[in-house]
Amino acid sequence: MLDDSHFASTSERESGFPMGGASRGSNRPRPEILTYVRKVGRGIRKTRWSEFLKSYWESLAAIDFFTHEIYTLSGLTRHMALVSIHYATRQVEVVGIIQQAHGQWMSQKARNLVDQFSGFP
Numbered sequence: 001m002l003d004d005s006h007f008a009s010t011s012e013r014e015s016g017f018p019m020g021g022a023s024r025g026s027n028r029p030r031p032e033i034l035t036y037v038r039k040v041g042r043g044i045r046k047t048r049w050s051e052f053l054k055s056y057w058e059s060l061a062a063i064d065f066f067t068h069e070i071y072t073l074s075g076l077t078r079h080m081a082l083v084s085i086h087y088a089t090r091q092v093e094v095v096g097i098i099q100q101a102h103g104q105w106m107s108q109k110a111r112n113l114v115d116q117f118s119g120f121p
Helices: 010-015 031-041 049-059 103-113
Strands: 061-072 075-086 091-098
Touching: 075 103, 091 103
Parallel strands: none
Antiparallel strands: 061 075, 075 091
């Protein structure tokens, strides 16, 4: 572990990453760090959006709310429906319907969707 004597400025001490370029306290990385980043990054190429979609198509899904007003015994009430669609199979699932969505309900619905036995395939 590096002690504070290896850092040139307070910002370096806070980040935990030793910097220092031509002058002490500059924000430029050291030359050996730049060399490593250039060497590692050489094999990385940018991916097009269409390539990304093709490679992850089997695992992509969308989820959204919609509201609907329903007549009940107490009068007209608004309910929120949470629906999801699995893109590869185009399977649409009504995840849940509730009058007012809240954090605990959303957490439980998210757990249900990713469940290995009853969630999306």
